Amino acid sequence: MTLAYLSNIELYYSHPDSFSGDSVKVTGEEFSHLTRVMRHKIDDDIYVTDGCGKIFTCRIIDVDKTFLSAEILSVETYENKYQNIFFCIPKLKSSERFEFALEKCVELGITNFIIFESMRTVAKSNKVERWEKILLSAMKQSLRSYLPMFHSLTNYKNILALDGTKILFEQNAEKKLSELKLSDDKNYYFIFGPEGGLDKKEIESAGTENLYQLTENRLRSETAVVFAAAKITATFL
Incomplete structure (x- = not known):
């Protein structure tokens, strides 16, 4: 996966603590945008970053009233060239x-x-x-x-x-x-x-x-x- 490939995707953010093993839970405003605005549902693929250099390709496996759970399919890690x-x-x-x-x-x-x-x-x-x-x-x-x-x-x-x-x-x-x-x-x-x-x-x-x-x-x-x-x-x- 490259940023050129990612250029057409919608990227979402979830706090690093929401990642556990091979899954991630999305809540709050990101959850609302995913489900109510973008109308994503179970089996849709989404892209989520932890804000710490990783972008995850995920597949939604459960949608609740206040959160969704997604299975992590793959992950790409990027360098922060400007951290200093x-x-x-x-x-x-x-x-x-x-x-x-x-x-x-x-x-x-x-x-x-x-x-x-x-x-x-x-x-x-x-x-x-x-x-x-x-x-x-x-x-x-x-x-x-x-x-x-x-x-x-x-x-x-x-x-x-x-x-x-x-x-x-x-x-x-x-x-x-x-x-x-x-x-x-x-x-x-x-x-x-x-x-x-x-x-x-x-x-x-x-x-x-x-x-x-x-x-x-x-x-x-x-x-x-x-x-x-x-x-x-x-x-x-």
Whole structure:
């Protein structure tokens, strides 16, 4: 089974704990979509991911009022090429644009997110439950097998204290993103600014050696996030 073959399928998610031996139980919203929207029934084949790198081909063997059981016919395991990449994204004033950036990053393969507040952050609301649904939906839509995660809601200083390489994007930086060489043995934290960019003090506190130019043009915050995701994930192809 290859992703090319999977391109025409509908992918569902079930928590790793719902897999037992050669069967899986699907509940909640995924169950409702399977049975009430897609009208799947006993003996239908479906595709389910555990969000941990595996996609299972399954056959429905039982449908109850609140769950269905399916026999696992085969399984394919995929590598998470971007497991050491963390996108640190500030809450944007426009929730629509913020959610767009999250969705597109997941479609491109980013699986680790840290949402933070900077000195210029305007938006204050935390909609973690809604954001998690967006991540899940984007994972299934793009046939990804790793469930994206929010690691924390924090402030800028805490990100700088994390163990790993920090990359900030600054319009006038001397180094270009294409010059950055990634390795598998360390974490990389790509830090994006809100509308208006990061404050000068925040940029200085990160050190000039961590500043990179994303593009010569000025981009909206959400565009910069998606553009960076495309550039970074392309290096692993």
